[in-house]
Amino acid sequence: ARCINAKLLPGMDKDEASDLTYNPLTKTLFSVMGKNPFLVELTLQGDVLRKMPLNGWNNPEGVTMMENGLMAVVDERQHSLTIIKVDPQTQQLNKADFPSYDLGPSKDQNKAFEAVTWDKRNQQLILGEERPPALFIWKSDGSQTLTGDKQKLASTELDMRNLSALTVDPRTGHLLALSADSHLLLELDEKGEQVSFMTLLGGFNGLKNTIPRAEGVTMDESGTLYMVSEPNLFYRFEKQKQ
Numbered sequence: 001a002r003c004i005n006a007k008l009l010p011g012m013d014k015d016e017a018s019d020l021t022y023n024p025l026t027k028t029l030f031s032v033m034g035k036n037p038f039l040v041e042l043t044l045q046g047d048v049l050r051k052m053p054l055n056g057w058n059n060p061e062g063v064t065m066m067e068n069g070l071m072a073v074v075d076e077r078q079h080s081l082t083i084i085k086v087d088p089q090t091q092q093l094n095k096a097d098f099p100s101y102d103l104g105p106s107k108d109q110n111k112a113f114e115a116v117t118w119d120k121r122n123q124q125l126i127l128g129e130e131r132p133p134a135l136f137i138w139k140s141d142g143s144q145t146l147t148g149d150k151q152k153l154a155s156t157e158l159d160m161r162n163l164s165a166l167t168v169d170p171r172t173g174h175l176l177a178l179s180a181d182s183h184l185l186l187e188l189d190e191k192g193e194q195v196s197f198m199t200l201l202g203g204f205n206g207l208k209n210t211i212p213r214a215e216g217v218t219m220d221e222s223g224t225l226y227m228v229s230e231p232n233l234f235y236r237f238e239k240q241k242q
Contacts, residue, residue, distance in 0.1 A: 003206040004236040006229075007046045012038075017228035018061045019115070019165050019216035021071065030086070031216060031228055032060040032073060039063070039073075039086070039093060044220070046234035052086070056095030061215075062116035062165065064125070067142030072125055074116045079103040081116065081127070083144040099144050107132065117166040118142075121173045126153075126166055128177070133163035135192075157194045160184055167218045178217040178227070183210060185217060185225075200227075205237060 009017060015033035020042070022029055028049060029042040037054035054060055054073070062074035066083070073082045082100040084093055106112035106129050115128030119137070127136040127150060135153040140146045160179035167176045174195065175188045183200040202209040213230040220226075223239040 003238065004046060004234065005206070005208050006211075007234040009040070009042075009046065009228075009232040009234055010048060012040070012232040015232065016230050017215060017232050017234075018230075019063045020218050020226060020228050021063050021065045021117075021167070022218040022220045022226065023065050024170075024221060025069065027220075029218065029226055030063060030065070030071065032063040034059050034061050034076075034215075039084075042234070044224070044226070044236070046236065050091075052090055053092045054095070055092060057082075061114040062128075063216075064116045064118045064167075066118045066125075066140070067120075070142070070144060072116050072118065074103070074113050074127065076112050076114050076130070079105065079109075079112055081113075081125070081138075081146075083146075085144075101138075101146055103127065103150070111162065115163055115166040115177075117168050117175070119168050119173070119175075120170075121168075126168075126175065128163045128166050130164065131162045133158040133160055133177075133179075135166075153192065157188055157192055158186070159194070160186065164214060165216045169219055169223070170221050171223060176217060176219065178214055180213045180215055180229075183214065185214075207235075211235065 016035035018034035020031040037057040041049040059077035061076040111131035114130040138150040161181035164180040165178040185198040187196040200211040216228040225237040227235040
């Protein structure tokens with residue numbers, strides 16, 4: 001795969017890139033920084049377009065694009081899911097301006113809800129707890145309103161030490177689950193069964209070096225994969241032509 005290897009996100013070495021999501025409307029990426037809370041818009045080459053402070057967040061670890069310019073942000077320390085709206089004029093975001101949902105306690109409060117992705121086909125958010133890895137769904141119509149409560153999924157195939165991030169392959173609807181500790185990206189089908197995996201170790205998949213801490217993943221409509229690693233590294237993997 002042709003890839004961008006460990007590109008540095010400038011000026012963000014202290015911020016800790018935690019996740020990223022692809023916006024099909026703008027053809028750009030949005031990444032959250034967990035340590036100093038920011039939302040950053042990037043080009044598909046990993047160049048920074050703008051950096052927006054996330055006021056009122058403590059430790060944003062997950063972000064996903066929903067519908068109509070809405071994004072969901074998960075804060076691991078606050079156990080909250082907030083549905084924000086970003087437009088081309090947005091310069092900063094205040095948590096109090098948007099609806100937030102309580103994700104409730106986790107077995108290990110420090111390894112709590114970290115991953116989130118919008119499952120467009122099933123009109124639901126898929127949420128992931130970091131350790132032990134667990135998946136939940138929360139129904140929504142893509143608006144700022146979630147319906148009912150979150151439901152736990154039987155996720156027996158999450159054969160990984162921790163769960164860092166989730167994304168949905170827009171071409172198949174399959175779930176991609178990322179583990180920093182296992183240096184692994186797993187693909188699960190609609191039944192939750194493992195159909196493929198990709199190792200993030202140096203020497204494989206065009207990687208010169210192992211991705212140090214793969215914390216975020218997303219995919220665009222053509223199947224190109226994008227990842228961020230702590231502290232501030234950007235990766236892009238282009239699908240090989242068959």
